[in-house]
Amino acid sequence: MRNTFILVKNTLKLFFRRKGNLIYILLSVLIPFVVLTMNLSGTSKLTIGVINNDTGILSKDLANSFKDSQKFEVVNIDKSNLDKYVTKGNIDFAIIFPKDFSKNVIEDKPLKVQIVSIKGKEVALAVKSYVDEYISNLKYLSISSNGDSSTFYKMYQEYEKNALIKLGEYTVKDKSVINDIMTRSVGMFIMFLMLGTSRIAELMLQEKRDKTYSRIYAAPVKSIVYALSNFIVNMIVTLFQIGLIMLLLAVFLKLPFDKSFLEIFVILVVFGISAIGLSMLIVAFSDSTAQSGGLSTLIITPSCMLGGAFWPIEVMPKVFQKVSYFMPQRWAIDAITKIEGATSSSDVLLNIFILLAFALTFILIASYKMKMSNKTADFV
Amino acid sequence: MKAVKFERLTKRFGDLVAIDNVNLEIEEGEIYGFLGPNGAGKSTAINIICGLLKIDSGKVYVMERDIKREPDFAKMNIGVVPQDIAIYGELSAYENVSFFASLYGLKGRELKESVDMALEFVGLQDKANWMANKFSGGMKRRLNIACAIAHKPKIIILDEPTVGIDPQSRNHILESVKKLNEMGSTVIYTSHYMEEVEAICTKISIIDHGKIIAEGTKEELKSIITDTNTVMITVTSVANIDENKLKAINGVKSIDIDENTVKIVSYRDVSNLDKIIHYFTSDGIAIKNIETQTPDLETVFLTLTGRKLRD
Numbered sequence: 220m221r222n223t224f225i226l227v228k229n230t231l232k233l234f235f236r237r238k239g240n241l242i243y244i245l246l247s248v249l250i251p252f253v254v255l256t257m258n259l260s261g262t263s264k265l266t267i268g269v270i271n272n273d274t275g276i277l278s279k280d281l282a283n284s285f286k287d288s289q290k291f292e293v294v295n296i297d298k299s300n301l302d303k304y305v306t307k308g309n310i311d312f313a314i315i316f317p318k319d320f321s322k323n324v325i326e327d328k329p330l331k332v333q334i335v336s337i338k339g340k341e342v343a344l345a346v347k348s349y350v351d352e353y354i355s356n357l358k359y360l361s362i363s364s365n366g367d368s369s370t371f372y373k374m375y376q377e378y379e380k381n382a383l384i385k386l387g388e389y390t391v392k393d394k395s396v397i398n399d400i401m402t403r404s405v406g407m408f409i410m411f412l413m414l415g416t417s418r419i420a421e422l423m424l425q426e427k428r429d430k431t432y433s434r435i436y437a438a439p440v441k442s443i444v445y446a447l448s449n450f451i452v453n454m455i456v457t458l459f460q461i462g463l464i465m466l467l468l469a470v471f472l473k474l475p476f477d478k479s480f481l482e483i484f485v486i487l488v489v490f491g492i493s494a495i496g497l498s499m500l501i502v503a504f505s506d507s508t509a510q511s512g513g514l515s516t517l518i519i520t521p522s523c524m525l526g527g528a529f530w531p532i533e534v535m536p537k538v539f540q541k542v543s544y545f546m547p548q549r550w551a552i553d554a555i556t557k558i559e560g561a562t563s564s565s566d567v568l569l570n571i572f573i574l575l576a577f578a579l580t581f582i583l584i585a586s587y588k589m590k591m592s593n594k595t596a597d598f599v
Numbered sequence: 600m601k602a603v604k605f606e607r608l609t610k611r612f613g614d615l616v617a618i619d620n621v622n623l624e625i626e627e628g629e630i631y632g633f634l635g636p637n638g639a640g641k642s643t644a645i646n647i648i649c650g651l652l653k654i655d656s657g658k659v660y661v662m663e664r665d666i667k668r669e670p671d672f673a674k675m676n677i678g679v680v681p682q683d684i685a686i687y688g689e690l691s692a693y694e695n696v697s698f699f700a701s702l703y704g705l706k707g708r709e710l711k712e713s714v715d716m717a718l719e720f721v722g723l724q725d726k727a728n729w730m731a732n733k734f735s736g737g738m739k740r741r742l743n744i745a746c747a748i749a750h751k752p753k754i755i756i757l758d759e760p761t762v763g764i765d766p767q768s769r770n771h772i773l774e775s776v777k778k779l780n781e782m783g784s785t786v787i788y789t790s791h792y793m794e795e796v797e798a799i800c801t802k803i804s805i806i807d808h809g810k811i812i813a814e815g816t817k818e819e820l821k822s823i824i825t826d827t828n829t830v831m832i833t834v835t836s837v838a839n840i841d842e843n844k845l846k847a848i849n850g851v852k853s854i855d856i857d858e859n860t861v862k863i864v865s866y867r868d869v870s871n872l873d874k875i876i877h878y879f880t881s882d883g884i885a886i887k888n889i890e891t892q893t894p895d896l897e898t899v900f901l902t903l904t905g906r907k908l909r910d
Contacts (some may be wrong), residue, residue: 225701236689428687434746437649437679438702441670 221591222440226448227455230422234452240418244456247411254529255404256471268296268310278309280379282355305335312346314337325371330354336533405555409521409548412460413494417515419453420498424508446589450495450582457491479588482510482558484566489574490542490551496581497547503588517557527552547577600627601663602754602785603648608657610643610809617643620657625787625802627662627753630780632800633789634900640809641789645756648787649679662753675703678752682759684739686746688732692723695731696745704752711764717749720778737768743774748784755779756787757895761795773799793896801816803896809902820899827852829898830872832879833888842882848874853905859887864902 234240269282285291296304296313304310315333317323325328332354358377364370369478423446426432435445465484468474503520505511512586523529526548532540543549554570605623609616617640625631635641646652648657650670654695659666661673684707686695698716705713718724721741726734731742740760748755757776761769776799780786790796796803804814813820813900834840845854850869855862865871879886892898 222702222703227700229698230696233687233689429687430681430683431687433651433704434679434681434685434699436651437674437677438699439674439704440702 222438223444223448223451226435226440226445227451230419230448230452231455234419234422234456236324243418244415244460245413245463247408247413248460251404251408251411252467252471254407255400255428258400258404265295265311266292268294268301268304268314270296270301270313271297272318273320275324277321277324277357277375278316281350282316284337284353289460294421301335314350324354324357325361325364325368326366327358349425364422371523401559402531402552402555403529405487406523406552408464409490409494409551410523410528412457412487412491412525413497413519414515415460416453416457416491416494416498417501417511417519419456420449420495420502421508421511423449423495423502424505424511428507442589443586446499446586450499453495453498454491457495458488461487461491479558483555486551486554486558486574488569488572489571490547491589493547493578493581496578496585499585500581500588503585522546523548525549526547547574550574550577600624600662602627602629603787604660605644606643606658606660608647608659609655610640610647610652611655618647621809621811623804623811623814625785627785628780628783629802630776630786630788630796630800632796632803632808633787634793634796634803634896635789635806636904639739639806641806642758642807644806645679645758645787645789648673648754648756649677650674653890675750676753678750678755680744680747680755680757680760682762683738684743686739686742689730691728691730692734692742692745693727694719695742696749700749705750713749717898720748721775733785734889737764737771740768740772740890741775745773748779752784754785754787758789759791760788761790761792782840793900797896804905805900810905813899817896820896821894823899823903826867827864827879827894827902828867829892829894830863830865830875831888831890831892832863832875832886834861834879835885835887837861839882841882844878844882845875848878851875853901855901862892864898 225242265283266478267282271278271282282293284291285451297308298315301313305313313335315335317331317333319330320330322328332350334350336346356378357375360371360374423432426435427488432445436442447536461484465478465480474480497518498515501514505514525535525543525544526546527543528548532543532549532552535543550570550573554574555566557566557570603623603625605621608618608621608623619640619716621640621644621697623644633641633644641644643652647654648661648666650666650673654667662676664672664674688700690698696717697710700710700713700717709841715724715727718727721744723738723741723745726738731739734742744757744760747757760772760776764772772797776786776788788796788800800817802814803820804811805820806812813823815823824837837859840856840861842854842856845851845863848871850865850871852866854864863875865875874888876886894902
């Protein structure tokens with residue numbers, strides 16, 4: 220135990236004395252934070268394309284309610300042009316109202332409002348929850364009016380005046396935009412986090428190259444103690460990065476210290492453990508820092524792409540979407556999306572277990588490989 | 600007491616037998632020299648003593664205790680100075696020695712005193728706070744030694760500690776080795792510099808192809824080859840020398856050609872000098888000088904292994 224502490228202290232000292240490491244750690248936090256802040260302050264309006272097959276007034280009012288917010292612009296489009304609008308990026312998402320939407324609302328019949336989003340699941344979810352809330356309020360009116368349209372419209376006029384119902388929509392709309400930016404920034408942060416863990420794990424290879432590893436191993440220090448000390452150092456630095464970004468979010472973006480805040484922290488920590496596991500695995504299979512550096516780039520960047528760190532998973536082809544299930548990044552980002560969507564904690568638990576399973580698998584394989592390599596350790 | 604003992608030690612790397620059924624005993628208080636060319640098995644033997652390599656078969660004892668059963672006991676009693684400088688450039692000399700010494704359980708005042716003693720011993724006490732990457736090659740070598748002795752090991756293993764350093768640092772290191780021995784440590788020393796081994800070692804073993812082919816004091820080793828004579832013939836050019844013709848002369852054991860000098864080792868009981876000279880004159884090779892040589896360790900090594908130490 221004492222030797223673990225001595226090794227941790229020494230590794231931390233070495234890591235931070237090497238030029239660039241402290242700067243890297245700070246930048247890995249500051250860059251995603253600055254990107255997030257800049258995006259939030261300059262958030263442009265999201266454009267909604269409305270395909271209205273309904274002849275009634277309710278669908279028009281619902282679409283117009285988006286206009287009331289400063290965050291949305293509403294354009295009416297034709298269904299045949301939907302693909303063109305989406306591919307050209309003229310609209311961010313589309314709402315398709317079915318024929319007889321208004322009539323079906325009044326008669327309390329099933330409704331199928333379709334939402335097509337290219338901004339990611341979180342935006343679609345937020346818009347959908349807003350639309351659902353709006354419709355469910357109308358359904359109360361429909362039940363009260365017993366399907367009679369004139370009674371319904373009388374009540375509807377009163378409803379329209381009710382400011383309380385409209386208050387919620389601003390929150391929903393604004394949050395959906397913030398969530399999207401937040402998710403992309405988290406994606407960027409976890410990529411930096413992964414590159415940072417590789418840097419620390421690589422210290423083991425540097426020590427092997429410089430023969431100090433063998434000198435340590437010639438003392439009464441077991442190889443597992445050495446690997447554990449590197450893991451602890453990696454954990455300390457990772458916690459520092461996560462802590463710092465959470466602090467910045469709390470102080471500058473006024474993110475409240477609530478359950479969601481704690482859940483995001485836990486998810487990032489668990490993801491950090493799996494990233495450390497992966498970095499140890501890369502080091503275990505590398506003979507030199509050049510090799511591990513190459514492997515890290517080859518693994519981290521594409522897995523971040525596939526795991527949805529740079530763009531929503533939904534925009535990728537179906538095959539890649541399936542592959543993404545094997546990327547820890549996907550489960551971390553998915554958990555963050557769930558937390559932002561105010562999903563219950565039990566849903567996030569599954570993501571935590573999966574991330575821990577990734578970590579355990581990586582660490583076990585790395586330990587086995589390192590143990591085998593030690594059998595041919597060369598010192599003098 | 601035996602400081603180190605091998606009993607039928609064997610170590611393989613795949614098909615290669617690095618140590619082949621070796622028995623060895625190093626008495627406490629000796630300066631024991633390991634001589635052997637690269638790949639002879641010398642490094643493997645040292646790695647095994649240090650606990651860095653596992654044994655395939657046989658036993659190794661350090662201070663008469665089995666290293667397989669008590670690996671930490673062996674490690675606590677050994678200080679190793681590796682051939683490659685194994686220090687942290689980003690740490691000061693003091694921090695380097697302190698870190699490695701603390702891994703052996705030293706702490707507090709004992710640690711501080713031991714680090715000061717080790718730095719003073721290698722003559723770096725006035726540069727204790729210098730970063731190691733600011734040191735010259737010789738100073739780094741001395742720090743390399745300090746890191747191995749601060750925990751006061753009973754056995755100190757030095758592998759090629761004088762490679763690539765200036766004569767002043769070299770003399771300092773050789774004097775240090777002698778002093779460490781006088782202070783009670785058993786020293787295991789490997790070097791390519793035969794004169795170093797000859798100057799400081801009390802006992803020497805010659806290793807080749809994983810086996811100890813000769814062992815004893817330097818006098819004992821020289822006596823092994825007293826049945827040979829060495830003639831050094833300096834010629835104007837070695838270009839036309841046919842080694843096979845020379846080797847075919849009765850009694851010639853080995854030949855080594857270096858620049859314009861031909862070194863011919865012959866069995867003492869065979870008189871063949873006239874035939875050797877005849878070869879040179881008949882082949883038209885002009886002789887500039889002829890001298891006979893008394894055997895040194897280099898000759899012993901060449902005679903026993905058929906190659907030079909640095910081959």
